[in-house]
Amino acid sequence: MLLDPNHYDPAHLDDETRRLLRATVDWFEARGKRQLIADAQDKVWYTEFLDFVKQEKLFATFCTPSSVDGTKRWDAARNAAFSEVLGFYGLQYWYAWQVTVLGLGPIWMSSNEEAKQKAATLLDSGAVFAFGLSEKEHGADVYSTDMIVTPTENGYTATGGKYYIGNGNVAGMVSVFGKLADSDEYVFFAVDSRHENFHLVKNVVDSQMFVSEFRLDDYPLTDADILHRGPDAFSAALNTVNVGKFNLCTASIGICEHSFYEAITHAHNRILYGNPVTDFPHVRQNFVDAYARLTAMKLFADRSVDYFRSAGENDRRYLLFNPITKMKVTSEGEQVIDLLWDVIAAKGFEKDTYFTRATADIRALPKLEGTVHVNLALVLKFMPNYLFNPKSYDEVPTRHDATDDDFFWHQGPARGLGKIQFHDWEPIYREHAHLPNVKLFHEQAEAIKTLLTKAAPDEAQQKDLDFLLNLGHLFTLVVYGQLVLEQAKITGTDDSVLDQIFDVLVRDFAGYATALHGKASSTEAQQQWAIGQIRKPHADQDRFNAVWQQVEALSGRYEMRP
Numbered sequence: 258m259l260l261d262p263n264h265y266d267p268a269h270l271d272d273e274t275r276r277l278l279r280a281t282v283d284w285f286e287a288r289g290k291r292q293l294i295a296d297a298q299d300k301v302w303y304t305e306f307l308d309f310v311k312q313e314k315l316f317a318t319f320c321t322p323s324s325v326d327g328t329k330r331w332d333a334a335r336n337a338a339f340s341e342v343l344g345f346y347g348l349q350y351w352y353a354w355q356v357t358v359l360g361l362g363p364i365w366m367s368s369n370e371e372a373k374q375k376a377a378t379l380l381d382s383g384a385v386f387a388f389g390l391s392e393k394e395h396g397a398d399v400y401s402t403d404m405i406v407t408p409t410e411n412g413y414t415a416t417g418g419k420y421y422i423g424n425g426n427v428a429g430m431v432s433v434f435g436k437l438a439d440s441d442e443y444v445f446f447a448v449d450s451r452h453e454n455f456h457l458v459k460n461v462v463d464s465q466m467f468v469s470e471f472r473l474d475d476y477p478l479t480d481a482d483i484l485h486r487g488p489d490a491f492s493a494a495l496n497t498v499n500v501g502k503f504n505l506c507t508a509s510i511g512i513c514e515h516s517f518y519e520a521i522t523h524a525h526n527r528i529l530y531g532n533p534v535t536d537f538p539h540v541r542q543n544f545v546d547a548y549a550r551l552t553a554m555k556l557f558a559d560r561s562v563d564y565f566r567s568a569g570e571n572d573r574r575y576l577l578f579n580p581i582t583k584m585k586v587t588s589e590g591e592q593v594i595d596l597l598w599d600v601i602a603a604k605g606f607e608k609d610t611y612f613t614r615a616t617a618d619i620r621a622l623p624k625l626e627g628t629v630h631v632n633l634a635l636v637l638k639f640m641p642n643y644l645f646n647p648k649s650y651d652e653v654p655t656r657h658d659a660t661d662d663d664f665f666w667h668q669g670p671a672r673g674l675g676k677i678q679f680h681d682w683e684p685i686y687r688e689h690a691h692l693p694n695v696k697l698f699h700e701q702a703e704a705i706k707t708l709l710t711k712a713a714p715d716e717a718q719q720k721d722l723d724f725l726l727n728l729g730h731l732f733t734l735v736v737y738g739q740l741v742l743e744q745a746k747i748t749g750t751d752d753s754v755l756d757q758i759f760d761v762l763v764r765d766f767a768g769y770a771t772a773l774h775g776k777a778s779s780t781e782a783q784q785q786w787a788i789g790q791i792r793k794p795h796a797d798q799d800r801f802n803a804v805w806q807q808v809e810a811l812s813g814r815y816e817m818r819p
Contacts, residue, residue: 258552258754259514260345261815262286267338271659274335277313278342284309285346290611290817293347297614300465302426306350311383315339316357322365323661325377330661331365333503333565337558340504344511348618349465351508353385356423358504360386362497363432363445365666367484372447376430384429387450388501390494393420393470399443399494404435404473406444412479415446418458418472425450425469426457432484433473434494443490446482448473488670495671499579503565505622506558506582509590513551516615518815520544520597523604525812535809540600544808545801547596549757552750553741554586554593556758560744566656568664573677574650577639577736584632585733587622594619611817633729634722638674640732644706648678655747682735685742692752693795694759695742701766701790702735712782724776730769738762753803760794767791 262282267275285293288305296303310316319339321329336358343351364376364386376386395401404417417435425431428450437444448455454477458470485493521544524534534540561578568575594615598605605612623629686699718724738759745755767790773779774787 258555259517259811260341260511262345262817263815267335269657270335270338273318274332274338274659277315277318278335278338280313281309281315281339281342285350286818289819291609291819293817294609294611294614297347297349297465298608300463302467303349303353303465307353307383307385310353310385314381314383316354316383316385317377317380320358320361321377321380322663322666324663324666325365325373330659331663331665332659333562333662333665334657335659336504337507337562340507341511341514344508345515346511347614348508348512348621351504351511352423352466355501355504355508356388357386359388359390359497359501360424360428360430360432362388362500363434363484363490363493364430364447366493366496366668367445369481369484371481372430372484379429382429385424385427387422387424387428387431387469388497389419389422389425389431389433389448389471391419391421393418396421399434399491402435402443404433405438406435406446406478407438412477413446413483415448415473415476415478418470420470421461422469422471423466425471426460426467431455431471432497434490437486442487443485443494444483444487445485445490445493446478447484448476448478448482452476492669492671496665496668499576499668500665502583502625503561503579505625506554506561506586509587509619509622510551510554510558512615512619513547513554513590513593515817516594516597516612517547517551518811519610519612520601521808521812522814522816524600525809534600535812541801541805541808543596543600545757545804546761547593548804548808549754549761550589550593550596552754553737553758553761554589556741556744556748556750557737558582558586560740560747563653563656565665566662567653570669572650574679576674576677577636577643577679578740580632580635581733581736584623584629584636585737588629590619590622630722630726633726633733635674636733636736637725637729639677639679640709640729642675642677643679643682643732643736644709646678647681650680682739685739685746688746689742689755692756692759693797694756694763695738697792697795698734698738698759698763698766701763701770701792702738704786704790705731705735708783708786712780712786715780718778721778724773724778727769727773727776731766731773734762734766734769751803751807753800754807756795756797756800757804763792763794 265282267278318329319336322331343354364372391397406413406415430447433446433448435444454474456472460467461470462468527534561582564575564578689695770787770790774784
């Protein structure tokens with residue numbers, strides 16, 4: 258299941274994509290672990306990496322839609338693979354790619370053909386891009402922007418500040434969100450970080466990445482720089498996040514994979530008290546749980562790609578799966594690192610390990626732009642229709658075809674989420690009922706419907722975000738398990754691993770139910786419901802041992818070249 262650079266060949270993708278991904282792996286391996294770590298410690302701007310990107314036209318190839326350049330395409334399947342590779346070697350390299358994706362979103366979504374051609378030309382020349390949405394005083398609260406665009410005789414001027422803007426130090430184009438002074442309409446426009454009225458204030462983080470604060474002071478604009486106005490600008494902000502923030506999950510997966518190799522190789526070859534560390538039962542439990550969680554992360558993310566690529570105006574299910582990739586998969590990444598860290602302990606602090614970088618980087622992903630609680634609040638909008646009002650759809654196939662995902666740039670208005678319907682989530686659970694922990698978890702999942710019909714949140718609780726977010730965690734587990742099962746069926750995932758995944762999910766569901774029981778506002782009926790969901794997973798030593806053997810086999814399988 259884990260990405261292995263020694264044998265990396267994404268055979269499900271086309272030949273040129275495979276070559277570029279393999280070339281990326283080879284570039285990092287040739288640079289070597291010592292150099293990557295030294296660059297990160299010394300906070301060296303990654304010029305050599307961007308030179309490689311320019312040489313191979315990596316960002317241009319992966320980030321240009323065919324509607325702009327017919328020789329290229331925007332393909333979410335290969336973008337996910339690329340994102341995972343970059344995360345595997347370092348969040349800073351992934352970040353340069355990620356914020357380029359975000360910066361391009363409002364451009365590709367606009368009707369400004371001049372801006373699109375300019376962006377395509379810049380990409381071909383090796384440029385990176387930036388997404389100027391967040392502000393120091395408002396974060397990502399787009400309703401409260403202080404970036405003001407004022408009409409003039411010759412066009413406009415823009416004045417205001419932006420904060421947390423990756424690549425802001427070198428971006429060829431920065432997509433900036435603001436408001437028109439004369440109408441209070443939202444507006445998206447493009448600026449150049451090299452312009453004299455673009456003032457780079459500082460890097461706001463202590464990192465190799467450049468997460469900038471910048472100011473525009475009477476920055477001159479013309480209609481050629483305007484990307485969106487009014488509601489279209491607001492939708493472009495949210496729809497860009499729909500496209501770009503998916504990459505958070507694959508970065509988290511890559512970080513966890515590299516860390517897993519370091520952790521198992523260290524622990525399995527370390528003798529304590531006369532025994533290999535991995536002979537201790539609690540150590541094996543940590544590794545098996547981490548492996549199950551990481552496998553589930555990959556299964557969910559891979560299946561989500563299929564729904565993204567198959568989306569259209571009549572199928573917007575991706576709008577539920579997207580916040581779960583951003584919130585749940587990345588949070589699971591934190592848990593994987595914590596489980597491994599509890600085993601390797603002091604080793605996780607050593608400065609010559611990848612792991613010590615991972616412990617810091619993995620924390621960022623659930624907190625970038627859309628924090629966990631923001632995404633949970635979004636997920637709750639879909640819960641009634643998902644649980645109670647299914648709709649028939651044609652089955653979504655695996656989407657590894659080398660085609661352009663043009664719908665990303667035509668998602669339409671960012672509203673109507675509560676009206677989106679989903680296919681029936683229960684058949685895939687019933688299909689796997691022969692696995693005892695899947696059956697147990699299905700019973701827990703079904704019980705949410707009982708909670709909502711017989712002990713639903715009252716009017717006060719519906720305004721209590723603390724209570725509702727816990728309910729959101731419970732609901733998220735149901736959706737997570739559904740897509741894990743769908744992808745496991747497609748890939749033929751080993752039953753032992755799959756049942757071990759649901760061993761974890763049964764425990765997680767019980768944990769969130771316990772938390773709901775303890776909420777200050779929970780009613781007697783809700784407390785009784787919560788107690789009923791505290792289940793013990795089905796224990797099977799043979800199953801556990803089978804999964805452990807897969808984990809054990811990873812010891813020494815990969816170590817980055819020095």
